[in-house]
Amino acid sequence: MYNRLLVFIMIVNYSIGSLVSNREMPFNLQDVKKQSCNYKMLKECSLLNYNHTTILKDKSRYYVKYMKCPATDLMPELLFELKGVQKEDTHYYPKKLTIWTNEQILQEFEFDEDDFAPCTLDDFGLEYGDYRFDGYGGFCILSTSMGKNPSYYFWLWDKENNCFVEDHDLEQINGSITFEYDKELISVAGSAGNDYHEFKIYKYIDGKLTLIEKAIDTRGYRKIYRLEDGELKLKEITESQMLG
Numbered sequence: 001m002y003n004r005l006l007v008f009i010m011i012v013n014y015s016i017g018s019l020v021s022n023r024e025m026p027f028n029l030q031d032v033k034k035q036s037c038n039y040k041m042l043k044e045c046s047l048l049n050y051n052h053t054t055i056l057k058d059k060s061r062y063y064v065k066y067m068k069c070p071a072t073d074l075m076p077e078l079l080f081e082l083k084g085v086q087k088e089d090t091h092y093y094p095k096k097l098t099i100w101t102n103e104q105i106l107q108e109f110e111f112d113e114d115d116f117a118p119c120t121l122d123d124f125g126l127e128y129g130d131y132r133f134d135g136y137g138g139f140c141i142l143s144t145s146m147g148k149n150p151s152y153y154f155w156l157w158d159k160e161n162n163c164f165v166e167d168h169d170l171e172q173i174n175g176s177i178t179f180e181y182d183k184e185l186i187s188v189a190g191s192a193g194n195d196y197h198e199f200k201i202y203k204y205i206d207g208k209l210t211l212i213e214k215a216i217d218t219r220g221y222r223k224i225y226r227l228e229d230g231e232l233k234l235k236e237i238t239e240s241q242m243l244g
Contacts, residue, residue: 061086091118117144133184148191
């Protein structure tokens with residue numbers, strides 16, 4: 001009796017999964033809770049729980065997550081619809097990102113799994129912010145999340161063409177990135193081992209992303225380089241500020 005009941009439950013679950021996977025998921029802005037993010041604080045752009053999953057025969061799990069960002073003086077209210085797939089227990093890959101505004105599709109992006117390392121975050125670190133400090137929006141997702149130096153794909157708003165365009169300058173940055181909106185600086189922390197750490201500061205100068213300061217901690221000392229006459233020059237050598 002137990003075996004028959006188990007087989008019946010498996011058949012029902014598979015049937016429901018097939019119906020879900022074959023039905024186009026309707027979009028209704030009212031279904032998304034009114035959760036907003038602070039445009040100036042990336043960490044406030046949190047994703048809502050996915051409301052749709054499909055389990056396939058190979059045990060891959062497809063899911064959808066949402067992130068809602070409020071309107072600003074220069075950007076409309078945006079809703080990000082992120083579709084991903086879970087493979088194995090903790091490996092995730094992005095599949096498609098759709099950006100909505102006023103219940104209309106603004107832009108869509110299809111992703112190739114080969115362009116991403118296996119991610120341990122099911123939201124791929126999706127964030128939205130004013131990355132160029134010009135009042136226009138941008139967003140990023142992790143390309144590599146494993147290791148000590150994460151890397152990202154970035155898209156910034158192109159006001160001439162009214163769409164998001166991939167930004168290869170920001171994508172050259174590896175490490176933990178902090179956008180300091182009050183100072184209009186980008187701080188990056190990276191590591192190449194227990195005894196080597198780098199700290200970089202970038203600034204937009206005449207519209208170009210420019211490295212203006214770099215500190216290297218290694219062997220108990222910190223060397224600080226600053227931009228001068230178009231190049232980084234060693235300015236200070238002090239004791240390391242890293243905890244031993």
